[in-house]
Amino acid sequence: MSLVAFDLSGPSRLENMELVVDGASKVFGAGESAVTALTPISLAIGAGEFLSIVGPSGCGKSTLLNLIAGFETPSSGEIRLDGKTVTRPGAERGVVFQQGSLFPWMTVLDNVSFGPISRGVPKAEAREKAMQFIDLVHLSAFASRYPYELSGGMQQRVGIARALANEPRMLLMDEPFASLDQQTREILQFEIKRIWQRTKTTIFWITHSIDEALFLSTHVAVMSARPGRIKKAFASEFFASDDPMVGSTQAFTEAKREVTMVLHEESMKSSKQEEQR
Amino acid sequence: MSAVPGVKQSADGQSAKVNRRDTVIQLRSKLMSGRHVSFLSFLVMFAIWVVATTPLLGAPMVSPVFLPSPQSVVMTFLKLAQEGYQGKSLLYHYGASMFRFFSSFIGCVLLGVPIGLMMGMFRIVRAALDPPIEFTRPIPKLALLPLFVVWFGIGEFSKIFMISFTLFPIISISAMEAVKSVSLRKIQAAKSLGASDATIFWRILLPGSLPGIFTGLRVSVGLGVSMLVGAEMVATSSGVAFMALSASDFLQTNIVLVGVTILAVTGYLLDLLVRVIEKVVVHWSGRE
Numbered sequence: 001m002s003l004v005a006f007d008l009s010g011p012s013r014l015e016n017m018e019l020v021v022d023g024a025s026k027v028f029g030a031g032e033s034a035v036t037a038l039t040p041i042s043l044a045i046g047a048g049e050f051l052s053i054v055g056p057s058g059c060g061k062s063t064l065l066n067l068i069a070g071f072e073t074p075s076s077g078e079i080r081l082d083g084k085t086v087t088r089p090g091a092e093r094g095v096v097f098q099q100g101s102l103f104p105w106m107t108v109l110d111n112v113s114f115g116p117i118s119r120g121v122p123k124a125e126a127r128e129k130a131m132q133f134i135d136l137v138h139l140s141a142f143a144s145r146y147p148y149e150l151s152g153g154m155q156q157r158v159g160i161a162r163a164l165a166n167e168p169r170m171l172l173m174d175e176p177f178a179s180l181d182q183q184t185r186e187i188l189q190f191e192i193k194r195i196w197q198r199t200k201t202t203i204f205w206i207t208h209s210i211d212e213a214l215f216l217s218t219h220v221a222v223m224s225a226r227p228g229r230i231k232k233a234f235a236s237e238f239f240a241s242d243d244p245m246v247g248s249t250q251a252f253t254e255a256k257r258e259v260t261m262v263l264h265e266e267s268m269k270s271s272k273q274e275e276q277r
Numbered sequence: 278m279s280a281v282p283g284v285k286q287s288a289d290g291q292s293a294k295v296n297r298r299d300t301v302i303q304l305r306s307k308l309m310s311g312r313h314v315s316f317l318s319f320l321v322m323f324a325i326w327v328v329a330t331t332p333l334l335g336a337p338m339v340s341p342v343f344l345p346s347p348q349s350v351v352m353t354f355l356k357l358a359q360e361g362y363q364g365k366s367l368l369y370h371y372g373a374s375m376f377r378f379f380s381s382f383i384g385c386v387l388l389g390v391p392i393g394l395m396m397g398m399f400r401i402v403r404a405a406l407d408p409p410i411e412f413t414r415p416i417p418k419l420a421l422l423p424l425f426v427v428w429f430g431i432g433e434f435s436k437i438f439m440i441s442f443t444l445f446p447i448i449s450i451s452a453m454e455a456v457k458s459v460s461l462r463k464i465q466a467a468k469s470l471g472a473s474d475a476t477i478f479w480r481i482l483l484p485g486s487l488p489g490i491f492t493g494l495r496v497s498v499g500l501g502v503s504m505l506v507g508a509e510m511v512a513t514s515s516g517v518a519f520m521a522l523s524a525s526d527f528l529q530t531n532i533v534l535v536g537v538t539i540l541a542v543t544g545y546l547l548d549l550l551v552r553v554i555e556k557v558v559v560h561w562s563g564r565e
Contacts, residue, residue, distance in 0.1 A: 017420070071465050091471030106483040106560035115470035146565040166470060276506040 001154070003214070003255035006235035008051075008221060009042035017044035018202055019068065023077030026063050037063040040077055043221065043230060050196060050203045052213035052220045054263055056270035060228030061206045065174050066206065069095050079222060081169065091119055093161030094201075096173040098123040101159060102147040108134060108158050109143040117167040126165075133161040137201060153184035160192070170202035172199060178208065189215060193239065210259050211247060214238050222262045225270035232262050306402045315377065318465035323347070345531045350538070353531035362520050362532070371539065374505050380500050381440035389445050390490060393452025398482065403453070415448045431512035433503040440504045444497040455483055456490025488562040498551055502544035504559070 007013075009140055014020055025038040037060040042099050042277055045051050066072045068079055070089040079086040089095075094115075109127060112134055116126035129184055134143050134147065135159035156176055163171055176184045193216055207213050213220045214236055221233040236255065238246055246252055329339045330346035352486065357367045396403040422439055429435035459482055467481045509518035521536025555562075 069465070069469055071468075077508055089465065089468040091469070093469060095466065095469040097462055097466065100460060101462045102563070103463060103467075103481065103484075103558075104565050105487075106480075114467070114472070116468070118470055118476050137431040146561060162466075162470070172469075 002251060003220075003234050003238075003258060004217055004262065006233050008044060008230065008233045010044075010217065013044035013046070014042060016046075016146055018047040018082060019045040019204070020080045020107060021064070021068065021077075021078060024064075024067055024074035024079055025076045026060070026067060026072065027075045035262050038067075039076055039227045039229045041229055042077075043233070045219075047169075047202055048200050050205065050217040052205045052207055052217040053223060054106075054207060054210055054213050054220065054259065055223030055228065055231075056225050056267040057208075058274070059226050059266070060224045061223055062174055064223075064228065065172050065204065065206055069093055069172050074104065079265060082166060085202060091115060091166045092169040094166055094169060094171045096156075096159045096163050096166035096176045098175045099152070099155065101181050102155055102162070102167050104147050106112065107144050108139060108150070111147065112162045112165050115162060119166065127254060130161075130165050133165045134158075136164070136198075137161045137191065143161070151184075156188060157191070164195070164199065164201070167199075170204060172204045174206050175208065177212070185212075188223070190244075192216065210256055210263065214252060214255055214259070215247060220259060222259060225266045225273060231266060234259065279399050286453070288311065296437050305469040326540045342530055343476055345534060349531055350534045354535045354538075357532065357535060363514065365515060370515055370517050370520050373513075373519075374509065374544075376439060376518045377436050377508060377516065378501050378505060380433075381437045381444060382497065384437070385441050385444040385448050385497065386494070389448035390452045393449035393490075394482070394486065395481075396449065396488075397456030406449075409444050410446050412441070416505070418443050419510075421527075422507060422511060426512055436508040436513065440501055447497045447500065448490075451493025452490050455486035455493075458489060459485035484542060487559045488555075491559060491562075494556070495548060496552050498536060498547045502540055502547065505540065520524050531542050 012139060015021060017082075021041055022111055024038065025036070025040040025041050026038040028035045028037055041064065043051075053061050053064065063072070067074050068086065069085050069091065071085065072203060086093075103114065106114065106207065109130055109207040113123075113126040113130035116129055117123060121129070131140070131143065136162055136238075139154060139157055139161065142150060142154065146197045147158060150158065159176065160171075177188055180188065192203075196216075203217075204238075205213070205217060210220075216239055218239055220234060220236050222231045238252055238255065243249070326344070327347060330337050330344055331343070337346070344355075360368055362370060371535055392402075392406065418439055422435075424437040425439050425442075427464070429438055444526070463481055463485065464477060467477050469501050506518040506522070507517065509516040510522060513519050517536050521533045521540075524532035524536070525532075
């Protein structure tokens with residue numbers, strides 16, 4: 001079990017991987033008031049990989065996710081999925097938000113079958129598919145409930161099932177567990193790991209928690225303070241551990257220390273930026 | 278998550294939820310006692326009315342010409358219900374008023390909601406329609422009634438038009454604000470699930486706008502009923518408001534109060550109806 005420095009944007013990766021961020025940057029506004037959210041970033045994610053992004057708040061993590069999701073277009077460079085340039089949101093990139101993205105006027109079943117039905121899958125078939133994924137997140141008993149009748153953790157499960165029901169190539173997750181309490185969070189971390197291993201979906205994961213990143217992912221990237229870029233990236237092996245207590249092993253603690261040091265430096269810069277504003 | 282006054286928002290979601298449920302229960306019990314207070318206040322008002330108009334020692338404190346007693350108002354209502362007013366039955370007058378109100382209200386909903394939604398969704402539509410709507414909104418509509426009579430004649434249309442002139446801006450602007458308030462996140466979620474623009478409109482924007490639209494409907498129900506008084510002020514010999522207005526010319530205060538009460542009760546019941554429908558249709562409202 002170890003953590004090693006890793007180049008996410010090596011030439012061979014940029015050519016061959018499933019998702020490629022190729023020198024993508026994002027500038028908001030123009031002229032004097034222009035704010036550079038992301039300096040040109042390059043990284044590649046291979047099929048079945050689980051990449052976690054950690055970084056100080058305001059570093060542009062979410063902007064990066066918005067670019068990959070197609071909610072925003074890069075100011076320079078491009079994003080490619082299977083060699084095709086991303087220009088708009090698409091069902092092959094499922095997005096799970098932090099909270100508030102479920103449709104409260106629809107039942108759990110209608111939320112989860114929304115994707116397949118939108119893509120033209122016949123209703124009965126879409127509902128059957130939705131039920132499979134509701135089952136996968138252990139919410140079968142709640143299929144006909146409305147989101148507001150569920151706890152925060154259950155709502156996030158619905159969000160995950162909804163994204164999965166389209167059987168996307170990759171899942172983009174923007175701090176999906178940030179608003180949950182620690183226990184619910186830990187349970188859902190195990191669940192997402194199980195789902196990832198079972199569906200082999202590629203995952204792009206944004207988080208504040210280094211523990212979470214190390215526990216779940218094959219790769220961890222630390223972003224710099226704004227303007228955001230990849231400060232350092234690692235390949236991690238802890239995800240493969242069967243030990244539920246892997247978090248308290250010495251190797252894990254050392255790995256955490258290493259990532260924390262990189263992140264801490266950037267967080268300090270970031271909070272200085274905040275003070276100057 | 279909306280902040281509830283008096284409740285410290287806790288960082289972890291679970292206990293925030295519990296806290297909020299507690300607050301809802303507290304609020305509900307407050308509303309209960311609030312309802313008692315309302316009932317009491319109603320009783321006090323009614324008692325004052327009874328005392329002021331009942332001949333306890335000789336003449337009543339207030340002359341019946343200014344304020345008739347409750348009994349005599351009820352008697353007048355029964356008499357009107359039997360004999361009608363100025364040759365037409367009370368039901369006919371009520372029907373005439375309701376026809377004007379509902380023609381206007383339904384017309385404004387059918388036209389105002391789609392236009393408001395379009396204004397909220399397309400900047401170009403908003404740019405075109407916002408100035409005329411905002412410009413005419415503060416004009417006292419009553420002042421324009423003579424003009425409408427000149428334009429549209431003394432028939433029903435000028436009356437319906439005047440009520441609509443009040444309701445349309447409320448309904449269309451509330452629909453516009455409602456669709457603008459649908460969270461970007463829900464729209465993005467729908468897009469990334471593969472929804473077309475049409476699907477996003479019918480399954481996200483429209484249902485997401487319903488709570489705001491209903492607020493507009495409730496406001497306009499109350500206003501629409503009270504606008505009947507303006508609409509039936511000239512060039513008509515039918516309607517409950519006409520009845521009240523013309524009776525006041527002859528100091529028939531009884532009839533005035535009957536008319537006013539009928540309108541008030543109607544407004545209250547219509548508001549209640551909209552509220553009941555709202556509760557069923559937008560069951561999720563305020564519970565996110």
